[in-house]
Amino acid sequence: MLAFIIANIIVWPTIALTYWYVFQLEEESIMNDLASAAGTDSNASEDADNGAPEIQ
């Protein structure tokens, strides 16, 4: 029973951490790329106007 307990305490958190390390970090990297790409697009459109602020 003790071996069962120790094995479970090691195995499941390790699998979850591995998933987190491999896929979550990759996901966040993709998210950052998309977010900065969207930011760049936004800046590009501003540049097209020569940066002049709109007259209100």
Place this chain on the structure above:
Amino acid sequence: MANSIITGTFVVYLIGVMLIGVFANRITNTAEDYLLGGRGLNVFWATMSEQASVWSGWLTVGFPGMVYSSGLQGIWWFFWTVPGNILAWGTVAKRLSRYTRILKALTLPEFLGRRYGNNTKAVILVAAAGAAYFYFFYVGAQILAGANAIAGGLGFSFNAGFVITITIVLLYTMIGGFIAVSLTDVIQGILMMVFAIVVPMAAISHLGGFTATMTQFNEVGTAAQTSWTAGMQGPQLWLTIIAVAAFGIPFLAQPHGVTRYMSLEKPSQIGYGMLVMAAFATVALVGVPFLGIGGQIMYPNIENVDLIAPMLIQSLLPPWAAGILLAAIIAAVMSTADSQLLVVGSTIGEDVFRGIYNPDASERAALWVTRGAVAVSGIIAAYIAYTTPDTVFKAVAFAWGGLGTTFAPALVAALWWKRANGYGAIASMAVGFGGAAYYHFATGGPALAGKGLFDYYFVGPVLLAATITMIVVSLLTGEPKDGVESELTEISKPLTEEVDLARKEAGEVSVEGPSSSEIIPVKEEEVVTRYLTNFALTGLPTVAES
């Protein structure tokens, strides 16, 4: 005196939960609020909510009772649900969360109907029938668990416990909907973790420590109870391992569990949910078996094995703690029963009433049909539970497995296989539904140690048949609806709304655009000055040149 304190604590907790239901009712305006909490749950909240609703009364009542009667071999049933849960988080959660946003689906049948577009109504009807059927048994099992907790822990009769449980669950679900359910699920999930730590430790301490507990268990238990394999060898052992391991697979498609994935605010944070889930499941898996083991030593001859956890709580803990933890059991029951009633209600209100019968129905009309369906479903479940009493574990094992065999192949294929079509989904769900019902009643329920090939738990063979059906029928009946390939590509990376939300939170950009108060008026002269200063002067001809 002790009983009064237990009952008092118990009642205060339940009143608190009811007040949360009333509060949630005030902020529930649309069907999306009622069914998915407006898709605004953070990942911790959604994970605890999923765990509380999925583990349910069978973790707090059914599982201790099963280990009490079966011994160490019974632990394997629970063991295999952990990799099943990991598989569900890893393969279904993120994609389903995104796909249901794209298709604007609020329920699992609605999602399947829209994903398998060419046969929407038929898919929804088969899915709705399967969900409703198995949930009648599942909710019935929860009511049995609640009734046993009240009878064993508070000293009421079983009938009184039965009536109290169904009344609390129905009132609570009808009043609050998903927001109430998920609000209290977090509290209930935490209480379930406390239960899985405190009660086993109290039992081990009472029996003289870990080694003394196991020594006494080996003395009082039968040979089958003290063996991890129940004395099986060869093919029988391997068939049994496969049969029991299959118990984890239905995690992929429990409609009341996957609903939590759909409610996630940020599907891209699934990895964090995996960590919370693994912590919860590990604590539960390591702790709860000791209730069955300790119970076997302290109360060796109980006829109704589902009473063992409430009895241990009452005898081992101080009254105030016993009241809170008995409330935790009822909490576990409520968190599953209300989620399941919500799934059945939404299937009837949203999928059948608004999706098929009256597409022009208002949100409000659909909401009331959903609430009515919740009430009727609860009464049917109570009737089934009362007239065909079973152990909580057996009743859950049937409904759990049936939902898995009905939905898992169609759901996983919908998320990962572009070739999957509506005919395949309908045929697969029909095989999973009919196969589970027939196999279960033909064999008399799940048995750990089967005598013949068909005495084993039905999930393995029925799931295999349903999966083969899904593949073969899809391949034989033409292409899926248009646009599936691009939808599957879209859900493989963060959606635009996720990216916008991330940028908004980082303060990088205001997605809705600046408010009027943020716009600073600029004079025309200033614009001209800035323009000439920054950009135009270098390009202008100088006086000398001209």
